[in-house]
């Protein structure tokens with residue numbers, strides 16, 4: 104089998120790329136380890152930046168999203184029982200976040216790609232990447248029915264996330280890896296509970312951070328900072344709700360938290376990871392395969408889509424004009440935005456945790472939040488970074 108592009112991984116990065124190049128007549132195959140049912144129901148992110156939505160809209164891929172997604176332009180911070188809100192949309196050109204679960208993005212992108220005749224192989228195993236520095240790299244895999252198959256391509260797009268095979272296929276010493284363990288863990292909770300708020304809540308409490316994120320009218324995501332080394336099973340559902348009530352509590356307010364059935368509980372190790380460059384020979388890394396960011400600031404899915412848009416444009420230019428300019432600058436173009444997001448995410452991590460590494464940083468966090476509450480200039484900078492420049 105010969106294709107122009109072999110895309111490894113059907114997450115937001117791989118599927119955005121596949122749709123984008125398909126629309127320009129570039130032939131590709133998408134190889135996905137999991138089943139279609141699994142990727143279409145896997146809950147993860149839920150916040151799209153306006154830039155991601157504009158890009159999807161320009162490709163005709165945002166019809167359902169634009170009908171169903173809630174628009175959000177305000178977030179709330181709670182510190183020691185007091186709340187203040189930042190209307191970031193008003194501070195940054197009326198741009199808003201779109202709340203739309205990642206699995207719905209994935210479902211839409213799979214649907215549109217297949218409807219237009221696209222080729223996705225689900226439930227593949229033992230994926231191997233070969234001859235990456237030649238002009239005909241190849242990808243080998245075992246299909247769902249056990250047949251060993253291979254495709255040779257002009258390019259391989261490694262969109263298989265942090266634990267995929269693409270990045271480890273690059274020989275040692277080629278990539279420079281930047282890693283930071285934040286020394287923080289969150290218990291991530293998904294509950295069948297309608298949102299108790301119209302605005303995302305970030306709460307700084309002496310017991311640790313708590314977050315109330317929005318997903319849909321009937322499902323909410325919550326985060327609780329927990330001691331490093333905690334296992335999800337250490338927390339009963341009752342303890343989760345008790346902690347959330349305590350950390351979100353407001354003095355002299357009738358606000359209340361609506362509980363619901365907890366459908367997912369997992370511990371997130373807060374870490375950041377970036378590799379440079381984001382390519383090797385004819386292999387290009389996209390999304391989580393090249394960079395991991397903490398969920399603080401909700402940038403991960405958006406960075407993955409930006410990589411896909413950047414690489415897609417470079418491929419289209421290559422096939423239409425023969426120019427390799429976009430391919431050559433792909434890594435630098437993406438990394439500028441990746442590092443800016445990492446910087447913002449780190450800034451927010453330090454602002455919403457009481458004890459990042461010492462009580463000293465706890466006090467700095469409070470000072471930063473007070474500054475945000477009081478200073479229009481500081482809020483404007485926050486807004487620009489949060490909603491996406």
Ligand code: RFL
Pocket residue numbers: 111112113114115116117134135136137142146147148149150205227230262263264265266267268291371389390391392398400401402403404405406407
């Ligand atoms: P994905 O989504 O991980 O997709 C990679 C795909 O590759 C497949 N795969 C393979 N396929 C073939 N062969 C192999 N050997 C393979 N190995 C893996 C996988 O099955 C999968 O389908 O990567 P991509 O496309 O780069 O997208 C990145 C985003 O998924 C990620 O950044 C976000 O989910 C991060 N994230 C959030 N990002 C946001 O922008 N806003 C958020 O609010 C947000 N919340 C979150 C998050 C991530 C979370 N977790 C669990 C990682 C909340 C959570 C809990």
